[in-house]
Amino acid sequence: MYVSDVVKIAEHARVVRPASSLAVAVAVAASAVTKRYGGIAALKGIDLAIEEGEIFGIIGPNGAGKSTLFDVLCGIVQPTSGEVQLFGRSISGMQPHEVARLGVARSFQRTAVFAEASVSQNLCFAWHRMSGHSVLGRLFHSRHWHRDQEACQDRARHILEITGLWEDRNRSASVLAYGVQRRLAVGVALMTDPEILFLDEPAAGMDDHDSAGFVDLIRRVAPGRTVVLVEHDMTVIRALCHRCLAMADGRPLVSGEPLDVLQHPEVVEAYLGAEDA
Numbered sequence: 001m002y003v004s005d006v007v008k009i010a011e012h013a014r015v016v017r018p019a020s021s022l023a024v025a026v027a028v029a030a031s032a033v034t035k036r037y038g039g040i041a042a043l044k045g046i047d048l049a050i051e052e053g054e055i056f057g058i059i060g061p062n063g064a065g066k067s068t069l070f071d072v073l074c075g076i077v078q079p080t081s082g083e084v085q086l087f088g089r090s091i092s093g094m095q096p097h098e099v100a101r102l103g104v105a106r107s108f109q110r111t112a113v114f115a116e117a118s119v120s121q122n123l124c125f126a127w128h129r130m131s132g133h134s135v136l137g138r139l140f141h142s143r144h145w146h147r148d149q150e151a152c153q154d155r156a157r158h159i160l161e162i163t164g165l166w167e168d169r170n171r172s173a174s175v176l177a178y179g180v181q182r183r184l185a186v187g188v189a190l191m192t193d194p195e196i197l198f199l200d201e202p203a204a205g206m207d208d209h210d211s212a213g214f215v216d217l218i219r220r221v222a223p224g225r226t227v228v229l230v231e232h233d234m235t236v237i238r239a240l241c242h243r244c245l246a247m248a249d250g251r252p253l254v255s256g257e258p259l260d261v262l263q264h265p266e267v268v269e270a271y272l273g274a275e276d277a
């Protein structure tokens with residue numbers, strides 16, 4: 001990414017958050033979070049509060065600690081010190097599947113779909129991973145299992161429609177164009193109707209057309225949930241995020257509305273320094 005991208009004036013209209021007279025609850029909170037990998041301090045003390053319903057971006061030059069923070073926030077990686085809370089509940093010591101049961105889903109940087117399975121099958125796999133039905137239950141086709149199957153089909157139909165994947169539902173994931181596979185990855189994450197959706201560089205490798213479509217998709221699915229994304233594409237950040245955090249060298253630099261953050265001298269300097277390096 002180039003500095004000119006960082007300071008360029010937004011061409012896309014940003015999402016306007018609906019005004020609310022109610023106090024806003026915090027969905028994701030980090031306090032004094034550090035992470036060391038041996039001698040490397042990837043996170044050097046992060047405090048953060050992401051409100052319920054926000055679309056929140058994490059940006060910064062390569063090696064700033066974005067992915068590490070992202071992994072710590074969604075419970076994939078345990079911090080060395082400090083604490084992360086989701087909806088006011090500490091996730092310290094929780095396994096990733098326990099964090100997922102709090103209403104959290106994430107998409108991965110590399111598309112994590114089963115290549116040989118169809119689009120619909122990929123969606124149903126995601127459902128069954130979370131529903132946790134026993135093998136015996138399936139063998140005896142219990143009434144509960146049948147009901148669950150119907151609920152899965154209904155949910156999959158909804159996700160196929162909202163992601164624009166209906167026409168592709170019977171196609172193998174392996175033959176889908178890259179941008180469509182990325183949409184499927186979001187669809188997979190949405191199957192469990194998460195309250196917090198974590199997206200790891202969702203627009204990476206997309207052309208302008210695909211990334212504009214992707215922005216539309218996230219706008220459609222965001223209402224009613226909190227979305228946290230790491231992203232290098234500043235057009236996507238400007239178009240989607242209510243707020244973002246710029247990081248450098250494992251520390252928070254500036255947070256606020258994307259345009260303000262992207263034009264902040266310390267942020268411009270951090271990206272310039274990274275380009276010079």
Ligand SMILES: Nc1ncnc2c1ncn2[C@@H]1O[C@H](COP(=O)(O)OP(=O)(O)OP(=O)(O)O)[C@@H](O)[C@H]1O
Pocket residue numbers: 037040041042060061062063064065066067068069
């Ligand atoms: N598993 C790991 N083992 C050792 N060092 C790591 C590990 N993960 C990250 N690091 C180091 O921690 C620092 C922050 O890395 P991180 O991947 O979080 O940065 P980033 O901002 O996401 O970078 P990029 O944009 O290049 O993905 C870097 O110095 C990196 O080399």
